[in-house]
Amino acid sequence: MPRHQDPDNMPTIEQKRDPLFPIYLPLQIFDDEEYDCRTPEEWLLLGLEPGSQDRKPVPGKALLPTDDQLGHEDPKSHKLTYKWVSVGVLDYDKETKLYLVHKTNERGMVRDEEGRPILNGGVTPEGRAPLMPRQYWVPRVRLLFLAEDPQVFAQRVVSANTLRKKTQALLRYNLYVDCMPVDRLRSIDEKSLGRMKQLAMSTSHLRKEIRVLNCLQCLEKEVSLDYERTMNKIIFDGVITSKPQTFSYVTLPEKEEEKVPEIGMGSGEERWALTIHLMSNGHLLFLSRS
Known part of the structure; x- marks a missing residue:
């Protein structure tokens, strides 16, 4: 479970804790719904018995805090302990994609604070009652x-x-590369950059547009920055690969196997020129609509 970060008690690399870095991304955004064998509506329908119009809680187990008061006040507190406990599933929210669950009592039953059974997700003709502890x-x-x-x-x-x-x-990894300085790095060759601009401005329509020239200056900076970042990435990957034990906490991205195209795509300069050309056209289209 993600927790609040304690700046006074941050783990060091030498301690080699697992996990070394705090978990800050919620697990549900990486959930694969293809594992589910039923839709949320079908799960809730399991609480309906033949001949009855009252929907009962669907039995399950949920990862919940053991302290209900602190669990509602501060679910990311370091003092909280989470355990899998028996629950009854009451309802489902389509907008948030969350299920409403209620902890069972000592007898394994779902009851409200007055000991009455909770039916139809806790919704009454007056509406839904406030969330219980x-x-x-x-x-x-x-x-x-x-x-x-x-x-x-x-x-x-x-x-x-x-x-x-x-x-x-x-x-x-991308943060490490982005934070590397670009001073004293080899910049992109001016001749190569000039050929890219020449190929990108090969059409007569683009050569006459002043706005394209202004856009081209911004694209030049972007191409140069991307080139410098690529140089830093090569240096960074080389250092990490040469000392894997020292930088064991760094994970290099998996290399994707490059597929050879059936039709030639031209040189690298021509591909960059095509990128600049398309971006320039897109910029013009945006300006014409604004």
Whole structure:
């Protein structure tokens, strides 16, 4: 569970804690809904018995805080302990994609504060009552229905957690590269940049547009910055690869296998020129509409 960061007690690289860096991305944004065997509406319909119009809570287990008071006040507190507890699923919110769950009592039953059963998701003719201390809105990745395969659900959680770790590692990697200085780096060759501009401005229509020339100056800076970042990336990857034990906390992105195109795409300068050309046209289209 994501927690508040304590600036006075941040782990150091030498301590080699796992995880070394705080978890700050919620797990539900990496959840793969393809693991689900039912829709939310179908899950809730399991609480309907034949011949009855009252929908009962659907049994399940949810990852919830053990302290209900602190769990509602500060769910990211370091003092909180989360455990998988038995719950009854009451309702589902389509906008937030969260399920309303209620902790069961000692007898494994879902009851309100007065000991009455909770039916139809707790909604009465007067509307929905305020959230009770034992009720929580939770994402699907923190809710296991007893009617589903627990092994499939475990794979779902592991898959989401693996994707979250990979995403956070890539975010840190790009941050490292972006923070590297570009001073004293070899800049892009002026002749190559000139050929790119010449190829990009090869049409007579673009050569006559003053706004294109202004846009081209911005694109030149962007191309130069991208070139310098690529040089820094090559240097950074080389250092990390040469000392994997020293920089064990850095995860390099996986190299994608380049596919050879069936039709030639021209030189690198021609591809850059095409990019500048398309971006210039898009900029003109935006200006013409504004």
